Structures are given as C-alpha cells and as structure tokens.
Amino acid sequence: MGQITESFLEAFILILSLDTELFEILYLSFEITIVAVIISSIIGIPIGTILACTRFYFRKAIISIFFSLMGLPPVVVGLFVYLIFSRSGTLGWLGLLYSPTVMIIAQVIIITPIICCLTFQTIESLYLKYREFFLSFHIGKVKAIRAYIFDSRFELVTVILAGFGRSISEVGAIIIVGGNIDHLTRVMTTAIALETSKGNLSLAMGLGIILLLIAVFVNATMIFIKNKFLNPSDQGL
Amino acid sequence: MFKENPSINIRDISYSIDGKYLLNKTRLKISGNGITVVLGANGAGKTIFLKLLSGLLKAGNGEIKTGSKDFSFRNSAMVSQEPIILRRSVMSNILFVLNKVQPHQKIMASELIDTLGLSGKNNQSALTLSAGEKQRLSLARALITQPRILLLDEPTANIEPTSTIYIEKVLAKKSSSGTKIFFVTHDINQAKRLANDIIYVENGKVLEYTNSSVFFKKPITVNAQKYISGIISDAQTNN
Numbered sequence: 001m002g003q004i005t006e007s008f009l010e011a012f013i014l015i016l017s018l019d020t021e022l023f024e025i026l027y028l029s030f031e032i033t034i035v036a037v038i039i040s041s042i043i044g045i046p047i048g049t050i051l052a053c054t055r056f057y058f059r060k061a062i063i064s065i066f067f068s069l070m071g072l073p074p075v076v077v078g079l080f081v082y083l084i085f086s087r088s089g090t091l092g093w094l095g096l097l098y099s100p101t102v103m104i105i106a107q108v109i110i111i112t113p114i115i116c117c118l119t120f121q122t123i124e125s126l127y128l129k130y131r132e133f134f135l136s137f138h139i140g141k142v143k144a145i146r147a148y149i150f151d152s153r154f155e156l157v158t159v160i161l162a163g164f165g166r167s168i169s170e171v172g173a174i175i176i177v178g179g180n181i182d183h184l185t186r187v188m189t190t191a192i193a194l195e196t197s198k199g200n201l202s203l204a205m206g207l208g209i210i211l212l213l214i215a216v217f218v219n220a221t222m223i224f225i226k227n228k229f230l231n232p233s234d235q236g237l
Numbered sequence: 238m239f240k241e242n243p244s245i246n247i248r249d250i251s252y253s254i255d256g257k258y259l260l261n262k263t264r265l266k267i268s269g270n271g272i273t274v275v276l277g278a279n280g281a282g283k284t285i286f287l288k289l290l291s292g293l294l295k296a297g298n299g300e301i302k303t304g305s306k307d308f309s310f311r312n313s314a315m316v317s318q319e320p321i322i323l324r325r326s327v328m329s330n331i332l333f334v335l336n337k338v339q340p341h342q343k344i345m346a347s348e349l350i351d352t353l354g355l356s357g358k359n360n361q362s363a364l365t366l367s368a369g370e371k372q373r374l375s376l377a378r379a380l381i382t383q384p385r386i387l388l389l390d391e392p393t394a395n396i397e398p399t400s401t402i403y404i405e406k407v408l409a410k411k412s413s414s415g416t417k418i419f420f421v422t423h424d425i426n427q428a429k430r431l432a433n434d435i436i437y438v439e440n441g442k443v444l445e446y447t448n449s450s451v452f453f454k455k456p457i458t459v460n461a462q463k464y465i466s467g468i469i470s471d472a473q474t475n476n
Contacts, residue, residue: 133321137314137334137382147333151324190359 003201010202011209022206029187031101032174035165036107037115040167041160044112045149048119053127053148063120069113074106078173081106085177098179103187106173111163118159122152154229158222165218169211242269242385242417243304250299252285259285261441263299265295269308271433272408272418274449275277276425276464282441287388290419291315293447308417313386318394327366328359331378342381354403369400376404386417394426405431425465429453437461 014022018208051063083089083099096102126148134144149156171189180184180194186206195204247265251258260282267273275283285360288294290301292310303309314334323330331346332338350359353373358366363374372392379387389408393401408431412418422428428435432449444458456462 130321130323132293132317135293138311139334147323 007201007205008209011206014206015210019206022203022210024183025186025188025191025207026210028100028185029168029189032103032107032187033164036104036111036167037160037164039104039108040115042113042164042180043108044115044163045119045156045159048116049123049145049149052120052123053118053145061187066113066116068118070117072113074110074170074172075176077106077109081109081173081177097177098185100178100185103174103178103185106177107167107170110173111167114166115159115163118162119156122155122159123148126152129209138157154225158217161222163216165215168214168218182223242308244269244417245417246302246304248300248302250289250296250301252289252294252296258441260289260296263443265436265443265446267436267446268434269303269417270412270415272412272420272431273434273436274428274432275419275421275436276423276428276437276461277438278464279423281438283438284390286436286438286443287315287390287419287421290386291388305351308385310386312383312384313388314379314384315388315393316372316375316379316390316393322363322366322371322374324364325362326354326360327363327374329457330363330374331381334378334382346377346381349380351405353377354399365463367397367400369396372396373400373403376407380407380411384416386419387411388419391423392420392422394423401427424438437464439464 047066051059051066081102082097084091085094085102086092087097096105130144130147130151133139134147139147169189171193174185174187175190175193178187178190180186180190186194188211192204192207192211195201195207245265245267245352247263247267248445249262249264251262252260263286275286277283289296290310291313293315301310307320323333325333328343328346331349332342337341347359350356353376355366355370355373355377358370363371366374376389376392378411387408393404405427408418408420412433420428424430429449434451435445435447435449435452436443437445437452437458437460439460444455445452445461447457452461453465456465
C-alpha cells in the first residue's frame with residue numbers, strides 16, 4: 001500500500017514538474033494517435049457512408065468483413081505489419097520498421113474498421129429514416145450523402161473519439177512494430193509496460209494517470225455530445 | 238388564380254407483396270382540380286395508393302397518366318404522417334429541397350413560415366419544434382417546391398387543433414389556386430370540410446369515387462355507408 005502511495009506521489013511530482021522524458025513520450029503518443037485517427041477517418045468515414053447508403057452486390061459480405069475486422073487482435077496486426085516491413089518482408093526496402101510511421105500504419109489497420117463500422121451504423125439509421133423523403137423530393141445522391149454526413153455530424157465526432165480512445169490505449173501492435181525505442185518510438189502504453197517491468201513505478205504510474213485522464217476526458221466528451229446535441233427520439237435509437 | 242388542370246387517369250394499377258394484393262386493379266379518372274380525400278380503414282391501401290401516385294412505389298402493372306407534361310406527378314410533393322425533420326434550422330429545412338436557392342425563394346420561404354404560424358422561428362433548430370409545428374414545417378417544405386400536385390398522408394393525425402387549422406387553411410387556399418391535392422385522413426368531419434371528391438378504399442380496392450356531397454349524403458356501397466357511420470372497424474376490414 002505504501003509503495004502505491006509513494007508511486008502516486010512521485011508520479012504527480014513528475015507531471016507537475018513537466019518532466020522532459022514524460023512529456024516527450026506524451027507528445028509522440030499524441031502525434032501517432034492523431035495522425036492515425038485522421039488517416040483512419042479519411043478512409044473509414046467514406047467507406048462506412050457508401051456501405052450505408054448504396055446497394056450493390058457483395059455489400060453485405062463487405063459489411064461482415066469490416067465488422068469481423070473490428071475484433072482483430074492487435075498483436076496479430078503487429079506481427080503482420082512486422083513481417084511486411086521487416087528487412088526480408090515485401091516492404092522491407094522502405095526501412096520503416098521501428099519508426100513512428102510504421103506504428104501509425106499498424107494503428108490505422110486497427111482503428112479503420114472501427115471507424116468504418118460505427119460510421120456505417122450511424123449513417124444507415126439516418127438513411128433508413130430519410131430515404132423516402134429524399135426520393136419524394138427527387139434529392140440527388142450527392143446532396144443526400146452530404147445531408148446524411150451533415151446531420152450525423154455529432155455522432156461522427158463521437159465515432160472519431162472512439163477511434164482516438166482505442167488508438168491511444170493501443171500497446172500490442174505498436175510494441176512489436178515500434179520496438180519501444182527511447183526517444184524514437186516510445187509511447188505511453190509501451191513505456192508503462194517497460195517501466196513496470198523495470199520496477200520504475202513512478203514513471204509508469206505518471207503515464208498511467210495521464211492515460212486514464214485522457215480516457216476519462218474522451219468518454220466525458222462523448223457523453224456530453226450525446227446529451228447536448230443528440231435527441232434519442234430524433235435518431236430512431 | 239384558378240388553373241384548370243387535365244384529369245388524372247389511373248388505369249388498372251396493382252401493387253402486391255409476396256402475391257398478396259395491397260392494391261388491386263384500380264381504375265379511376267380523377268379530376269385534376271380540388272381536394273380528393275382518400276378514406277378507408279387502416280390497412281385498406283390508402284398509403285399504398287398515395288405512394289403509387291407519387292412514384293415512391295412502382296405499380297406491378299397498369300399506368301397513371303396526367304395528360305400534360307407540366308401537370309404530372311414528377312411535379313408533386315408528399316407530406317407524410319410522421320414528418321421527417323432534418324437536423325438544422327427551420328429555414329434550412331425548407332430550403333433544403335430546392336436545387337439552387339434563389340433570393341425570391343428565400344422570401345417565399347419566409348412567407349410560408351409566417352403563413353403556417355412559425356413566425357420568428359426561422360433560425361430555430363427544427364428538432365425543437367412541437368409535433369404540430371414540425372408537420373406545418375413539413376407542409377411549408379412541400380409548398381416551397383410549388384408542386385402542381387400535393388399528396389398528404391394523414392398530415393393532421395396526432396397533432397393539436399391549432400396546427401390542423403393552419404394546415405387546412407393553407408390547403409384550401411392552395412387548392413383554389415390550382416394545386417391538385419390528395420389527402421388521406423381518418424377524420425370524417427375533416428373530410429367533409431375539405432373534400433371536393435372522395436375515394437373510398439377497402440381491402441386494396443377502390444369501392445367508390447364520387448363527389449363529396451354525394452358520398453356523405455348517399456354512398457353507393459353498403460361498406461362505405463358503414464364506414465361513415467363508424468360501423469366498420471379496422472379489424473373487420475383487415476380480415
């Protein structure tokens with residue numbers, strides 16, 4: 001019990017003293033996560049939207065594949081990306097292994113299906129609600145799609161936040177492809193794993209507190225958006 | 238100003254799902270002017286009839302002809318019982334259905350907002366309106382497109398009397414200026430107030446199409462007589 005309290009105190013001192021090492025790790029974590037979330041949103045939101053408001057052959061099969069990909073084990077993704085980017089792998093010549101870039105690639109593979117599927121669910125509920133109205137007023141496809149996205153803007157923010165939450169807490173894949181190299185690929189989650197194994201509990205705890213605060217902040221923001229802007233009766237939820 | 242429209246010819250349209258006819262071999266020649274009220278119990282086929290007219294549903298066979306390119310169902314607008322309200326302001330909801338918004342259309346939208354008793358709510362989020370106000374907004378949105386034919390599926394069901402009065406007033410005015418109106422309702426008194434002619438539907442078949450005063454005075458079919466006097470219930474007609 002004493003050790004936990006001591007670690008907590010040391011962790012708070014580290015945070016309050018703006019410890020360089022801690023903030024370097026924090027900066028890289030945010031950089032990788034934000035870039036990954038942006039790329040995943042650029043890929044996932046349009047795919048989810050198209051799957052929700054168009055009808056074509058194999059659509060259901062593609063939806064099933066994306067939903068299955070939501071449950072991809074991160075370590076398997078890490079291993080897969082490692083094999084591709086390792087020296088003997090297909091893209092080994094790029095020399096990206098153990099770099100933030102490859103960590104972003106792994107993150108994108110993990111969170112794109114999540115953003116895509118959540119977007120699909122959000123847009124589809126609006127599509128089913130608006131479809132007949134749009135047809136009766138001869139609203140074109142492009143205008144309709146723009147309306148679906150605009151009218152689900154608050155839900156899409158929560159979708160992106162869900163992707164952010166998943167991405168920032170990721171450890172399995174990025175420790176494999178990033179290698180947890182100090183000052184280069186060390187992020188919050190990999191640092192916590194390493195510092196705990198080394199017995200440096202204060203840094204691990206400091207990072208853990210920050211990670212926890214981020215998770216709380218993201219969830220609180222999602223709940224705030226839902227309560228403030230989304231009326232359940234208007235969403236058909 | 239009153240415009241004389243050509244009549245609407247419905248030739249043997251049918252609509253079925255899994256072999257069950259929801260509307261069967263309907264043949265009618267409907268006046269191109271005035272308000273045609275469609276009466277019938279729940280599940281009789283009134284909404285199917287309206288959706289077939291609007292083109293939202295495609296008839297299995299038969300055809301609907303309006304006799305003029307200008308006066309066609311391509312130039313129609315529909316208002317449903319449950320208004321679909323977009324998550325934006327009242328004004329944006331109305332202007333949404335237009336392809337390119339012209340300045341005079343913005344003025345027209347403001348006038349519609351005032352006419353339908355929504356003054357001062359132009360920039361208010363449409364989701365915050367009451368059920369009746371939402372339905373009035375839905376009607377304003379239909380009217381901004383200046384439809385030649387207006388299709389309304391129980392627009393006043395479950396809304397307060399004030400909204401019903403606003404809607405009825407606007408419909409009467411539109412009808413007198415040449416807009417053909419199809420109006421589905423369960424309210425016999427409302428049908429009496431609004432209708433120029435009546436279509437009575439039962440079990441997917443049009444049993445009667447007559448002048449409103451004739452229909453309410455002396456309906457041809459026994460079933461229509463029973464419906465007016467409230468003897469026919471939804472359960473009876475559905476079975």
